[in-house]
Amino acid sequence: MHRPNTPPAFAPKTPRFGTMPLYISAPTAVELVQRKGLKNCIAGIAEKIRSDFLRWHDFDKSARVANHSKNGVIELMPISDDAAYSFKYVNGHPNNTAIGLSTVMAFGVLADVATGAPTLVSELTLTTALRTAATSALAAQTLARANSRVMALIGNGAQSEFQALAFQHLVGIDTVRVFDLDPLATAKLVANLSGSGLQLQVCASAAQAVQGADIVTTVTADKAYATILTPDMLAPGMHINAVGGDCPGKTELAAGVLHAAQVFVEFAPQTRIEGDIQQMPGDFAVTELWEVLSGAKPGRQNEAQITVFDSVGFALEDFSALRFMHDAALACGLGERLALIPQMVDPKNLFGTLLNAEATAVPREVQAAGV
Numbered sequence: 001m002h003r004p005n006t007p008p009a010f011a012p013k014t015p016r017f018g019t020m021p022l023y024i025s026a027p028t029a030v031e032l033v034q035r036k037g038l039k040n041c042i043a044g045i046a047e048k049i050r051s052d053f054l055r056w057h058d059f060d061k062s063a064r065v066a067n068h069s070k071n072g073v074i075e076l077m078p079i080s081d082d083a084a085y086s087f088k089y090v091n092g093h094p095n096n097t098a099i100g101l102s103t104v105m106a107f108g109v110l111a112d113v114a115t116g117a118p119t120l121v122s123e124l125t126l127t128t129a130l131r132t133a134a135t136s137a138l139a140a141q142t143l144a145r146a147n148s149r150v151m152a153l154i155g156n157g158a159q160s161e162f163q164a165l166a167f168q169h170l171v172g173i174d175t176v177r178v179f180d181l182d183p184l185a186t187a188k189l190v191a192n193l194s195g196s197g198l199q200l201q202v203c204a205s206a207a208q209a210v211q212g213a214d215i216v217t218t219v220t221a222d223k224a225y226a227t228i229l230t231p232d233m234l235a236p237g238m239h240i241n242a243v244g245g246d247c248p249g250k251t252e253l254a255a256g257v258l259h260a261a262q263v264f265v266e267f268a269p270q271t272r273i274e275g276d277i278q279q280m281p282g283d284f285a286v287t288e289l290w291e292v293l294s295g296a297k298p299g300r301q302n303e304a305q306i307t308v309f310d311s312v313g314f315a316l317e318d319f320s321a322l323r324f325m326h327d328a329a330l331a332c333g334l335g336e337r338l339a340l341i342p343q344m345v346d347p348k349n350l351f352g353t354l355l356n357a358e359a360t361a362v363p364r365e366v367q368a369a370g371v
Ligand SMILES: NC(=O)c1ccc[n+]([C@@H]2O[C@H](COP(=O)([O-])OP(=O)(O)OC[C@H]3O[C@@H](n4cnc5c(N)ncnc54)[C@H](O)[C@@H]3O)[C@@H](O)[C@H]2O)c1
Pocket: 092, 094, 097, 103, 104, 128, 132, 154, 155, 156, 157, 158, 159, 160, 179, 180, 181, 182, 185, 206, 219, 220, 221, 222, 226, 228, 242, 243, 244, 245, 246, 311, 312, 313, 314
């Protein structure tokens, strides 16, 4: 006999939405960014990332779990502090665009550490582009020369416009020299950024793009030991924002570039596996970005030094971005509640949900209230 779905004797105080997380779909994320403005979103996420990196030791951190296959990788990226937990599901399949799919697709979850109840389910494809650009710009604020105005942008795919605009708004870049093996990708970037106020210079090669650049962003996708940048392309004082080499067997910088530079990373145990420094010995000297942001270690030490931010994407950036999107969606009245977890009057009577549809129905007042 099943137990009737009656309230338990202890009558717990149920939160208003119980275990119904907020859901931010891909179209909702677009509406949110349009309402708040892209610049404000990137700046807001950068600020959240900065403040979370400044409390580095509060977090239970690990390198992401990666399942590799012939065409790409699927990764899970968990992290938590005392109050909140998050994970991101993300793939990297460089050949996807040839069959009409994105190279990078992602979604993620925020949860309450005290109960384990999910509080947010969100798209993270658009949000990953925002947080990656925000992290790159945050790193460049401390590592690039203060008077940097010209950036080379090699790889003009899905991430590229976000990088260009983050560097315009947060770093002061006014000119972007662009190159991609695919001229259609470059044409798309030029069209998308035509009203941005950035001066765009289309280049015929990576070597041409880096000429005169203060900052070089590499954001290419190729599952190969690529050498987009070689030591002969470097100039004194350059800052390199290496975004595309983010997986074992997938790099963008020749080893000589890393030897010539001071290298900065997000979370060294993960970057040593996935970043451009995977080519280097295990004791190759790197500085973690949080150490620079907190003032514990120096960033750029002189105007001639070459700095590299070997970005791979760390779970803490997604934690920060998920919290930004959650708070922004609530403030804008966007998103909906998701009946992801069974809603039970008696939480011990899971079986009863099969017998009594009313027990799991979304409460009417919640349906009406939206968020
Ligand atoms: N570090 C991070 O946090 C982070 C976050 C997101 C994406 N990524 C990585 O960034 C890269 C770009 O992502 P995306 O979503 O823009 O991919 P995408 O496929 O949309 O664009 C990649 C572009 O790189 C170009 N390309 C490939 N090889 C090149 C070369 N040798 N020279 C010039 N251009 C070349 C392609 O033609 C393509 O237009 C991927 O490798 C992805 O894994 C890193």
